[in-house]
Ligand SMILES: Nc1nc2c(ncn2[C@@H]2O[C@H](COP(=O)(O)OP(=O)(O)O)[C@@H](O)[C@H]2O)c(=O)[nH]1
């Protein structure tokens with residue numbers, strides 16, 4: 486490095502440091518299983534910033550007092566991953582026949598720089614504006630399922646999976662997979678082992694797909710088996726749990742599987758979290774309670790099971806291994822029950838209570854000492870229903886299913902999640918053809934933005 490370039494770099498770094506010192510910077514981890522509503526949430530969040538000036542007075546204080554002077558997309562921190570395609574999502578939602586943004590198959594990121602009028606503080610007279618930089622990451626929810634693997638050996642994981650396979654919702658599929666198993670190679674050489682593992686793993690993945698698509702289950706691992714993407718044919722995905730009875734550590738098949746499991750953790754799971762989750766300071770944890778209830782009691786129980794596994798990881802307790810490894814500094818967590826536009830206004834409070842029940846039952850004691858603030862919201866990123874009345878003056882919801890307008894309301898919601906017994910009848914709705922309204926109609930997005938940004942503006 487020449488002296489000039491060294492000085493130039495030092496100067497640039499100094500300037501970056503000053504800029505960063507004055508800017509406020511939040512990095513939001515939007516977490517949730519596949520279908521929870523992350524992509525819709527991010528789209529709506531960005532849209533709220535982009536159209537903050539058009540919002541009526543709301544809980545979002547900075548927007549209400551007109552402090553937001555401009556919002557621009559600026560270069561994202563990681564240039565090796567896709568930029569979140571906000572424009573494409575808006576296009577889908579506002580075209581002649583509106584539809585939902587496509588399901589996420591890869592990681593993407595976006596940076597918003599929000600210019601604000603400075604209202605108070607020592608610097609007010611010297612610098613009249615300030616910037617809030619917001620980074621948001623989107624990724625397939627399936628990948629989240631792999632986080633708990635980092636804590637397990639192959640033996641422990643196998644044991645867990647075989648215990649799970651005893652549950653009524655999985656038993657039949659699992660048995661079918663097992664009875665479909667090829668005989669173990671008797672005189673195993675590398676090629677035979679390779680062939681055995683490849684075939685078994687492909688069938689295992691098919692079984693996981695079917696547990697998700699046919700039975701509506703959530704708690705399925707490895708997560709990338711559900712959405713292999715670029716790893717579709719890669720040996721790193723070729724593993725499956727090994728029945729305990731046959732667990733002979735010396736067996737070459739066992740060793741090969743164990744090696745793949747370890748490499749899956751080391752080469753796929755850990756690097757992703759190390760690279761992308763390190764510097765988050767805000768988290769939105771989305772749960773599609775209504776969607777799970779529409780799939781029926783077994784699926785809803787499975788969602789609870791998944792939360793029970795995932796929540797402790799997000800508690801980031803002082804001594805938690807994840808904190809040591811990834812150093813997140815999460816100081817605010819918004820727990821969100823998504824798609825609250827399926828509910829009448831007076832039902833939203835109830836679902837918020839369910840959410841709190843779900844989270845608290847998945848939470849270990851240590852949670853109480855956590856260094857972050859949490860709040861619970863029943864919200865909709867994109868409200869696709871309208872409130873109406875029937876002839877008896879009863880409140881109803883109205884939505885468009887792509888062909889017809891449907892009127893409905895969810896009757897007989899249980900008082901608590903423990904009393905849930907019968908699948909909810911949830912109509913499939915498309916976004917409403919109402920392009921003129923921006924930001925997109927939502928429920929409680931203003932409160933969530935206020936919660937996430939309160940101290941920074
Ligand atoms: N009614 C309603 N449906 C929603 C809302 N957000 C998402 N959805 C539905 O949930 C599906 C999955 O949402 P998406 O954002 O792709 O979930 P992700 O997998 O977590 O990114 C969408 O295709 C919609 O059908 C919402 O605010 N209201």
Ligand SMILES: [Mg+2]
Pocket residue numbers: 523524525588589623624625626
């Ligand atoms: Mg998505």
